[in-house]
Amino acid sequence: MAGKDGPIERTLHRATMVRWRRAARQAWKTSLPVLRRRSNAARALRQHLDELLHVAGERLAMPRIGSDAFPRPHGTDWSWRPQLWRGPLPVRGRAGVPSGEAVGDEVTVFHDCTISELTVRQLRNQREADLAPYGLRLDVFRFDGSFLSVVLDLPPDAAANLRKRHLLRLDAIVETEYPLEIFARLNIRHGPNTEQVLREIPAGSREVTVEFDVAYTKLNEKRAEKLWIDLIFENPEMNQITIRDLTFCRYPRAEL
Structure with missing residues (x-):
């Protein structure tokens, strides 16, 4: 069975550890032809070990990849x-990001x-306090534009x-290097019209x-088609913006 470490596997592992420990201790006295063969074998082994450690670091780090755990208000009928x-x-980062670039x-x-002197990259959250496995970081250097926004298409x-x-x-964990004005705008398309709430x-x-x-x-409840959110950053020049988490919930307003 894949992933099962039985007595035979543990015995082989101990023997392999002894072999490589002995080879490392004898490296200064080993003949060059033998040392070359062992070096090539060690490099091949290290490639697999590095791959294992990379995947293990991703899967074992807090929080768990794919986690959709976050608090939801009572009566929530949709969350995301x-x-x-x-x-x-697939691509974690981009530099010189053009307008309209999808992440x-x-x-x-x-x-x-x-x-564009804007860098965008996904980063791994590893702090125990973080519920989201990943975050989004924007590094803004010289900024000669009038607006910067991150648009999220809701499902x-x-x-x-x-x-x-x-x-x-909308619940978010936002960290900025320097104080920054941030606005969130909800857009609701219903038929030919779009409602906005800022x-x-x-x-x-x-x-x-x-x-x-x-x-x-002025939502036409029978024609609601699409929702999206604009996160708008005012004067973001020479700032680092990290959105550690971003979640949404929908629930009915309490009746008066």
Whole structure:
């Protein structure tokens, strides 16, 4: 059975350890032809060991990859953590990011810089306090544009059965190198129209919560098609922005 370490495997492992420990101790006295063969064998073995250690580091680090665990308010009928914060992306980082660059399947970066000096990369969260396996980091250097935004496309089930009595809550863990104004804008497409609700993310707090009240829109409940969120960063030049976690919940407003 794959992954099973029985008595035979443990005996072979001990014998292999003894062999390589002896080879290391005798390296200064070993003949060059023999040393060359052992060196080549050690390099081949190290390649497999490095691969094992890399995968083990990913899987054993806190929190567990793929985790969708986070607090949800009572009555929640839809919740979501985007894939970028749940699992590894095929391409972890990009430099000189152009406007409209997709980061995974759900996140897109927009700006109006003439020359992009923006780096975006996914990083592994390893602190015990972090619930999300991954985070998103933006390093902004010279910035000659007027806006920088990260757009998240919410999945289709976010719009399914959406009603004006719903609240949509965004919870995030945001770290910045220097104080920064950040806004979150909810967009709801219903038929030919799009409703927007803008909220400012509280400054100075690492863990933030923002609620969007759908009652303040002119939503046609029968035609809700698509939801997306714009995270807008004001004057981000020479700043490092790390979004450690990002989650969404939808639940009905308490009746008055």
